[in-house]
Amino acid sequence: MNETPQIPNKHYFTIGEVSNLYSIEPHVLRYWEQEFPELKPVRRRGRRRYYTRHEVELVRHIIDLLYNKEFTISGARKQLKRLMKGEAQTDNATKASVDEAIAQLNKALNILSSK
Numbered sequence: 001m002n003e004t005p006q007i008p009n010k011h012y013f014t015i016g017e018v019s020n021l022y023s024i025e026p027h028v029l030r031y032w033e034q035e036f037p038e039l040k041p042v043r044r045r046g047r048r049r050y051y052t053r054h055e056v057e058l059v060r061h062i063i064d065l066l067y068n069k070e071f072t073i074s075g076a077r078k079q080l081k082r083l084m085k086g087e088a089q090t091d092n093a094t095k096a097s098v099d100e101a102i103a104q105l106n107k108a109l110n111i112l113s114s115k
Helices: 015-020 026-035 052-066 073-085 092-114
Strands: 011-015 043-045 046-053
Touching: 011 015, 011 092, 015 026, 015 046, 015 052, 026 052, 052 073
Parallel strands: none
Antiparallel strands: 011 046, 043 046
């Protein structure tokens, strides 16, 4: 699940299309609808689900949280809520690389200012 497939250029996707796009079973998507309040596909004729492009991107993000970053359902739900509110916390690896870059820049600044 490391590769993220290109989302086709269309407005609505059926549950089967989303399932095939990310190689997950439709019952998993139906379960996630119960667990993640942000994931609410439109229902039309015969209660068929139609996912918007935004919801397909949410599914991609949920997959990343659950399978790649190994969050629990509860943890992924909390992280998704933070992201939706714009209060996403940076992960430790990102923070460490930013701190390292700042330290290198300060070192270079000290060298330049001493000349």
